[in-house]
Amino acid sequence: xxxxxxxxxxxxxxxxxxxxxxxxxxxxxxxxxxxxxxxxxxxxxxxxxxxxxxxxxxxxxxxxxxxxxxxxxxxxxxxxxxxxxxxxxxxxxxxxxx
Numbered sequence: 001x002x003x004x005x006x007x008x009x010x011x012x013x014x015x016x017x018x019x020x021x022x023x024x025x026x027x028x029x030x031x032x033x034x035x036x037x038x039x040x041x042x043x044x045x046x047x048x049x050x051x052x053x054x055x056x057x058x059x060x061x062x063x064x065x066x067x068x069x070x071x072x073x074x075x076x077x078x079x080x081x082x083x084x085x086x087x088x089x090x091x092x093x094x095x096x097x098x
Contacts, residue, residue: 025074025078026078029070032067033072040057041057041060043055043060044059044060
C-alpha cells in the first residue's frame with residue numbers, strides 16, 4: 001500500500017495563537033542577539049544586577065558564546081523549516097490572513 005503524499009499535509013487554517021507563537025519563535029532569538037552585550041564583563045554585570053548572582057568574566061564569556069550558538073542554531077532551524085514548508089507548498093495557508 002502506498003500513502004498518498006497529500007494525505008500527510010495539514011490543510012487546516014492556522015489559528016491566531018499558532019501564528020503568534022511562530023512569530024515569537026523568530027523574534028525571541030533575534031532580540032536576544034540584538035541586545036546581547038559584546039563585552040563579557042557587561043553580561044556578568046547585567047546578570048548580577050538582574051538576579052543578584054555574580055559570575056566570573058570567564059563564565060560570562062562562555063555563557064555569551066553559548067547564547068550566541070543557541071540563538072543562531074534556533075534561527076537556522078526556523079529558516080530550514082520555512083524553506084521546507086515553501087518547498088512542500090503548505091506555506092500558502094500560513095500566509096493567508098484570517
